[in-house]
Amino acid sequence: MKTTLFYKIQSVFRKYSALLLDFRSNHHRNFITFLFFFLLSAIFWFFRVLSLDYEDKILYPVRYINLPEDYVILNKLPEKLTLEVKAKGRRILLSKLNLNLIPIKFDVNSFISRDTNPDSLYILTNSFKDILSEELEGVEILNIEPDTLFFRFTNMEVKKVAVKPKFNDLQAMFAPQFMINGNIVVEPDSIIISGPGSLLKNITSVFTEPLTCSDLKDTVTQTSVLEKQQSISYSQKRIYVTIPVDKYTQAEYYLPVVALNLPDSLQLKTFPERIRISYNITLSNYEKINPERIRPHVDYNDVLNNSDKKLRLFLVDTPDIINAIKFSPERVEYLLTRQ
Numbered sequence: 001m002k003t004t005l006f007y008k009i010q011s012v013f014r015k016y017s018a019l020l021l022d023f024r025s026n027h028h029r030n031f032i033t034f035l036f037f038f039l040l041s042a043i044f045w046f047f048r049v050l051s052l053d054y055e056d057k058i059l060y061p062v063r064y065i066n067l068p069e070d071y072v073i074l075n076k077l078p079e080k081l082t083l084e085v086k087a088k089g090r091r092i093l094l095s096k097l098n099l100n101l102i103p104i105k106f107d108v109n110s111f112i113s114r115d116t117n118p119d120s121l122y123i124l125t126n127s128f129k130d131i132l133s134e135e136l137e138g139v140e141i142l143n144i145e146p147d148t149l150f151f152r153f154t155n156m157e158v159k160k161v162a163v164k165p166k167f168n169d170l171q172a173m174f175a176p177q178f179m180i181n182g183n184i185v186v187e188p189d190s191i192i193i194s195g196p197g198s199l200l201k202n203i204t205s206v207f208t209e210p211l212t213c214s215d216l217k218d219t220v221t222q223t224s225v226l227e228k229q230q231s232i233s234y235s236q237k238r239i240y241v242t243i244p245v246d247k248y249t250q251a252e253y254y255l256p257v258v259a260l261n262l263p264d265s266l267q268l269k270t271f272p273e274r275i276r277i278s279y280n281i282t283l284s285n286y287e288k289i290n291p292e293r294i295r296p297h298v299d300y301n302d303v304l305n306n307s308d309k310k311l312r313l314f315l316v317d318t319p320d321i322i323n324a325i326k327f328s329p330e331r332v333e334y335l336l337t338r339q
Contacts, residue, residue: 055142056084058085059082060081060104062079062106063106064077064108066107066109068109068112068153070155072153072154072195075152077149081125082144082145083136084142085139085141108151119153120151121153122148122150125147129144132144156196157195157197158200159192159203161191162190162204162205163191164186165208165211166211168212178216178248179323180245181245181284181285182244182320184243185244186240186241188239191226192235193233193234194232206227207226208225219243219245223239223240224238247282248280248282250281251279251280251286251322252278253276254274256273256274256295257270257313257332258298260297260299260300261299261301266337266338266339267336267337268335268336270334271333271335272329272332275313275327276327277326277328279294279322279325279326280322280324281322285321289322294315295315296314297316298332303336309334310333310334311334
């Protein structure tokens with residue numbers, strides 16, 4: 001039955017649609033005449049409605065200016081005030097569309113006594129109802145929300161901190177057979193930050209936004225910005241990060257193991273006695289590595305503190321110009337004898 005009804009409605013719709021599209025028919029002319037008077041009536045009704053008085057709520061933007069010198073606000077303040085108003089419909093409509101709203105400038109310093117240092121401040125929003133009434137001509141303000149603005153102040157301090165680059169994955173940024181060649185240079189390497197002293201005391205450095213590069217085959221300089229921190233201002237907005245890049249090769253040595261912290265009365269022998277050590281190094285730095293700096297070490301203290309029969313291998317002084325260091329094997333067996 002529902003299906004039959006649907007087809008009947010569809011049939012009627014098609015019938016009248018065809019008549020309306022027939023510009024020579026009387027139905028088409030009658031419909032255009034009806035539509036004209038309907039729209040004309042709607043316009044007159046709309047303007048009549050806008051001429052009547054209404055009570056409604058509108059949002060009014062506010063800006064806070066002239067803060068106390070060397071002080072900052074700790075708490076978050078409302079960016080807009082909710083005004084309960086009475087006005088003509090036209091005025092309320094324009095206000096809701098924000099076509100005639102210029103943010104009110106709230107002079108914070110004018111509410112603070114000059115004889116005292118501010119820690120906190122309470123201001124009743126009704127105290128500047130007259131200012132808003134001047135801005136909103138023809139609008140009667142009945143109420144303002146929130147009814148109170150609360151300001152929490154703290155001393156503004158400054159501090160010099162280091163700037164550090166941040167990477168999502170540094171190693172993935174290079175093309176095959178290429179790697180970083182030296183230290184990453186940040187310009188400037190330090191900046192002045194300012195903000196509440198309670199926040200600055202825990203900040204020793206600031207980081208850039210994560211840098212993204214790919215398929216690097218040559219040294220590159222990239223512009224970045226610093227990660228934002230709430231209530232903290234920076235003396236520098238743009239940071240330049242230079243990443244040195246060079247082609248690398250793999251170096252390999254067989255070197256004897258050196259024992260650390262070994263008493264003079266003992267001798268320690270490892271199995272094997274020589275370890276294969278490999279690492280990646282750029283072509284420009286290949287000749288700079290002295291094998292003595294990369295000799296594998298074991299620690300006698302590991303013998304005392306560990307029941308394992310094998311000792312781990314490590315470097316005492318790892319040069320900055322090498323990476324991907326590998327020992328083969330990674331742990332060695334040992335034998336202790338008295339001299």
